[in-house]
Amino acid sequence: MTNARANSLSRRIVRSIVVLVLAVVCALPLYYVIISSFKTSVDMTRHPFALPEKWMFANYGQAIADGSIWTAFLNTIVVTVFAVILQVAIGSLAAYAMVLKRNWLTVGMGAVLTLAFCIPVQSTLLPLYKMEGAVGIVDSLPGLIALYAADSAFCYYLIVGYMRKLPFELFEAARVDGASPWRIYWQIVLPLIRPILATVIVFQTLAVWNDFLRPSVFISTQEKRTVVLQVYNAVNGYSTNWPLFMAITCIALTPVVVFFLFCQRWIVSGLVAGAVKG
Template sequence: MKKQLDFNKWLIIFLATVLSLSWLYPFFLIFINSFKTRTEILSNVIGIPKEITLANYPNSFTAMNYLSGFGNSLIITVASVGLTVLFSAMAAYVLHRRNTKLSTFIYYFCGVTMLIPFQAIMIPLINVFGQLNLLNRTGLTIMNIGFSVSLSVYLYYGAMRSISTDLDDAANIDGASRMAIFFRIILPILKPTTVTVIILNGMKIWNDYLLPSLVVNREGMRTLPLELYSFFGEFTTQWELALTGLILAIIPIILLFISLQKYFIAGLSEGSLKM
């Protein structure tokens, strides 16, 4: 029995290692090719650079208008994620504490809406927002919130089940209002779930290309993924600048994940296993 357990343990470690390497290999290729010239990339894409060049980074930084794209991506991501956290946490709190047929219906309705692909509704949605003159950053932020709330409510609702209603009753006896109970007691307890919601939605919104490409139609409001697309022309692709731009674009979201990763697994567990 012990030998069988040891074998299973090492088999899981081996499979996890192989899976991790398979996920990391494309990032490794992007990284090493960011130090190559275009000629070397086209001649040997998987090899180590024969001569390291750092010129790609300042050239890509300037060509893709990085500061403007970074600022737009940051504003849209922070606003979208921040409002998603606020609305989702408050909605999940009310849905769980009310515990009526209507709240149960809304909870399951949030789950059903996650099954609807964006591609199925993107044309009428863009038409409606265009008629309301709500495109570019404002419209993009509103749409991001709409597409992120369902999953976030689902995670918060699952985590809310582990928080006893006795806390609400005790605070209510002390004279705390419903808003004070939520912001001072409930929301701090939900910190791991909040971090999970931030990471999941932040990565999705920061890296999204399709929705911004449909909504943003004004110069100076392009996000980083849109700026990166400028390296892909009709007849030629500036691979050395495009790959370097990818590195510059993913660094902020990687730093976000590293800084919050210790809460990530705990938040996923609270928001899924307890549902």
């Protein structure tokens, strides 16, 4: 018994050391970005990982001086909010239809959606650009939001597995009471799948906020840039002023880091709840 306890303690110590080392490795780039944003270019070159000799808060003042970063924040918020609402609505409705009426047609559509989830985004950029160009919504926020509708396949993929574990007797009882399919979805299904909806919303919010590929291809006007494009533009405009670039990066990272820290408990809890439900 004593040997077993000693072995268990040794395993915990080794596991803790490994986790601590991995945490330090993951945190090191963030530490470098933060401290570099308060340095001069000379100090950043000479002492890359040391604390600043003189804290340069002027880098942040210069980063927000022209106001373009706030416009980029507003654009990103608008795109993220409407895109995530669209993705969750389409994904949850598609999952509901697949579960409510299971036949050869819904099974085939489910297979198509799963296949769509496996298609790389890069391979669809050219046809999507032509399609949006034909209707005149290239270089617009509504056009960018419409692009993210394709990510509804990921939402469907997560939600349908959770929804299949719901007790089907609830649907039958609601039908007997005269509830319409829409009422069943709105008043019964949505409250029951809130854990997985929260998980999907967190995943998709982070994905849309941090996306660079689609905005870089479809957005060219400066006033319509997202935060990620604004950071990329800082590299082009201030390629020799790395402390300024780090300051802009910190400003861009702050909202999404706060959002993730606030919502991270729903990521695992929603997935685990879906795995053990029923």
